[in-house]
Amino acid sequence: MSAIExxxxxxxxxxxxxxxxxxxxxVDLSVEEGTVLGVVGATGSGKSTLIQHLNGLIRIQxxxxxxxxxxxLDASKRKERARxxxxxxxxxxxxxxxxxxxxxxxxxxxxxxxxxLSKEEIDLRVRRALELVGLNxxxxxxxxxxxxxxxxxxxxxIAGVIAMxxxxxxxxxxxxxxxxxxxxxxxxxxxxxxxxxxxxxxIVSHNMDDIASVADRVIALKDGEIVADGxxxxxxxxxxxxxxxxxxxPPAKRVADMLEERGIQLPPQIIDMDELEEALAALLKQKxxxxxxxxxxxxxxxxxxxxxxxxxxxxxxxxxxxxxGEDV
Amino acid sequence: xxxxxxxxxxxxxRSPVHxxxxxxxxxxxxxxxxxxxxxxxxxxxxxxxALLVFTVIVARLPILSVLxxxxxxxxxxxxxxxxxxxxxxxxxVLVHWRFITITSNGVHLTxxxxxxxxxLISGASLLSLTTTPVEIADGLESLMSPLKLIxxxxxxxxxxxxxxxxxxxxxxxxxxxxxAAQKARGAAFDSGSLFARIRxxxxxxxxxxxxxxxxxxxxxxxxxxxxxxxxxxxxxxxxMTLRFADLIAALLVLGTIVVVLLDRYYFASVGIYxxxxxFGGLV
Numbered sequence: 001m002s003a004i005e006x007x008x009x010x011x012x013x014x015x016x017x018x019x020x021x022x023x024x025x026x027v028d029l030s031v032e033e034g035t036v037l038g039v040v041g042a043t044g045s046g047k048s049t050l051i052q053h054l055n056g057l058i059r060i061q062x063x064x065x066x067x068x069x070x071x072x073l074d075a076s077k078r079k080e081r082a083r084x085x086x087x088x089x090x091x092x093x094x095x096x097x098x099x100x101x102x103x104x105x106x107x108x109x110x111x112x113x114x115x116x117l118s119k120e121e122i123d124l125r126v127r128r129a130l131e132l133v134g135l136n137x138x139x140x141x142x143x144x145x146x147x148x149x150x151x152x153x154x155x156x157x158i159a160g161v162i163a164m165x166x167x168x169x170x171x172x173x174x175x176x177x178x179x180x181x182x183x184x185x186x187x188x189x190x191x192x193x194x195x196x197x198x199x200x201x202x203i204v205s206h207n208m209d210d211i212a213s214v215a216d217r218v219i220a221l222k223d224g225e226i227v228a229d230g231x232x233x234x235x236x237x238x239x240x241x242x243x244x245x246x247x248x249x250p251p252a253k254r255v256a257d258m259l260e261e262r263g264i265q266l267p268p269q270i271i272d273m274d275e276l277e278e279a280l281a282a283l284l285k286q287k288x289x290x291x292x293x294x295x296x297x298x299x300x301x302x303x304x305x306x307x308x309x310x311x312x313x314x315x316x317x318x319x320x321x322x323x324x325g326e327d328v
Numbered sequence: 329x330x331x332x333x334x335x336x337x338x339x340x341x342r343s344p345v346h347x348x349x350x351x352x353x354x355x356x357x358x359x360x361x362x363x364x365x366x367x368x369x370x371x372x373x374x375x376x377x378a379l380l381v382f383t384v385i386v387a388r389l390p391i392l393s394v395l396x397x398x399x400x401x402x403x404x405x406x407x408x409x410x411x412x413x414x415x416x417x418x419x420x421v422l423v424h425w426r427f428i429t430i431t432s433n434g435v436h437l438t439x440x441x442x443x444x445x446x447x448l449i450s451g452a453s454l455l456s457l458t459t460t461p462v463e464i465a466d467g468l469e470s471l472m473s474p475l476k477l478i479x480x481x482x483x484x485x486x487x488x489x490x491x492x493x494x495x496x497x498x499x500x501x502x503x504x505x506x507x508a509a510q511k512a513r514g515a516a517f518d519s520g521s522l523f524a525r526i527r528x529x530x531x532x533x534x535x536x537x538x539x540x541x542x543x544x545x546x547x548x549x550x551x552x553x554x555x556x557x558x559x560x561x562x563x564x565x566x567x568m569t570l571r572f573a574d575l576i577a578a579l580l581v582l583g584t585i586v587v588v589l590l591d592r593y594y595f596a597s598v599g600i601y602x603x604x605x606x607f608g609g610l611v
Contacts, residue, residue: 017393018339018340018341052508055512057508057511057512085511085512085514086514088512089512090509090512092505092508092509092512095509097506097535097538097539098506098509098510098531098535099535100530100531100532100534100535100538110510110513110514110515110531111513111514114513114514114515114516114524115514146538160513161512161513164513164514
């Protein structure tokens with residue numbers, strides 16, 4: 001069964017004024033339950049408009065043509081739209097700026113309270129949501145959300161949405177502004193949430209690297225239209241396509257391309273750092289024992305050294321020298 | 329929720345009115361608003377309305393954008409009209425039914441009051457429709473500069489004003505984002521009990537205030553880092569100069585107001601004669 005079914009969806013902002021802008025143009029999209037869908041696109045490509053249709057925050061403009069159905073709930077019907085709010089959990093960009101209660105527990109309870117659940121159920125859900133996002137209930141429940149660190153605040157905000165136990169979870173730029181460790185942790189968290197709470201997850205991002213590592217499927221938006229749809233490998237492995245959408249190629253793909261240009265054979269379509277690391281390690285092992293190969297490996301590392309200056313998040317640069325020491 | 333806030337939204341077209349000096353536009357708008365309160369006859373209203381329509385046409389504004397700003401205050405206009413209609417007791421009695429009395433003077437006062445308010449609002453909205461907030465702030469700074477002589481910190485006031493104006497759209501955007509985020513968590517802004525609605529508003533207001541303080545802090549740091557206030561004399565990127573068109577505009581607006589004043593104080597009979605001529609026995 002598909003969790004999300006969108007047909008012929010169009011949307012125009014400020015219709016009939018000089019500020020008029022077409023945000024979506026005849027978008028068709030069907031997402032199977034259990035998918036982690038990456039939504040990519042440059043700023044102003046219509047990503048936000050698209051996801052806000054999912055829980056009825058934005059009403060469908062042309063109901064005769066366009067339709068949005070999530071888990072059987074029709075967004076064009078008033079009653080069903082109200083239920084949609086809780087069916088689709090939406091974590092907006094920088095959610096830490098939306099905290100408002102005086103304690104963490106109260107803030108997380110805001111959603112469940114609006115669902116009119118019993119007090120026991122609310123407490124249970126708050127406890128579970130906080131533990132899920134990796135915050136110890138006893139340690140955090142009574143603290144003020146404004147006293148927490150940036151990463152902790154974001155977890156509290158995400159817990160606030162998780163506590164509603166939505167079947168579909170939408171995250172808008174979930175790792176924006178986090179340091180590399182925070183990013184990794186949050187991406188791991190997404191995997192955990194998908195297993196335990198929300199089987200279907202949509203991640204909106206313009207950072208290819210994040211999406212490459214977690215998504216099963218990726219759609220790319222440009223000027224309000226879906227211009228590409230496929231696995232992360234199909235999309236991010238196609239340099240011309242990624243650049244035509246107005247996005248950056250993932251760093252791992254860039255490194256792989258540079259290595260290939262210099263005659264080093266790698267498996268096709270490497271898009272994330274872990275894969276690149278494995279491929280390089282395998283390559284080095286294969287060449288073990290051949291004396292002059294050590295120089296190639298050194299050359300490889302030197303090149304990755306160049307990359308480091310361009311991109312700090314290049315994990316391979318930090319790890320490969322050590323591995324080289326072990327292998328050669 | 330804030331979709332209808334059209335008042336004051338700059339309408340970007342190129343027109344002679346858009347290009348006028350902001351100071352001139354500010355002063356002329358002030359003159360227009362003051363002049364509006366001196367109108368007594370329908371003839372005066374027709375003159376002012378003609379001036380307004382003429383300006384709208386020259387400014388290449390769709391009439392709808394001007395009327396939209398009136399829509400925001402329609403409720404106030406209606407209440408004023410109803411109060412005037414039923415509470416004015418002198419003059420010829422037109423309708424008398426139980427406790428309701430409508431008199432001819434009441435009708436005239438009501439019509440004039442509505443005309444006055446509508447013309448006032450649409451005239452004032454012309455300023456913000458044709459002038460960017462930055463231009464308005466610069467214009468005000470320049471107009472207030474004589475106050476520097478009596479140690480009024482005009483430059484700082486102007487800076488505060490432009491920052492405030494600059495952040496209005498940001499705050500709107502942020503408010504909308506917060507509303508969306510809290511709605512996504514089931515906050516009830518337009519349904520549910522009064523208590524639930526207040527709770528929903530609080531969930532938006534608190535983060536809005538917290539974020540504004542944070543932003544103000546950051547802005548202060550940024551200004552400090554760029555040596556704001558380190559020098560006494562600041563120069564302007566855009567210098568305002570008066571042009572021939574400004575003179576024409578001034579003559580047109582002030583001329584109309586002079587006619588309105590003359591109509592009221594010296595040739596009162598002319599206005600009334602014109603009113604009689606136009607409206608026949610109705611006046």
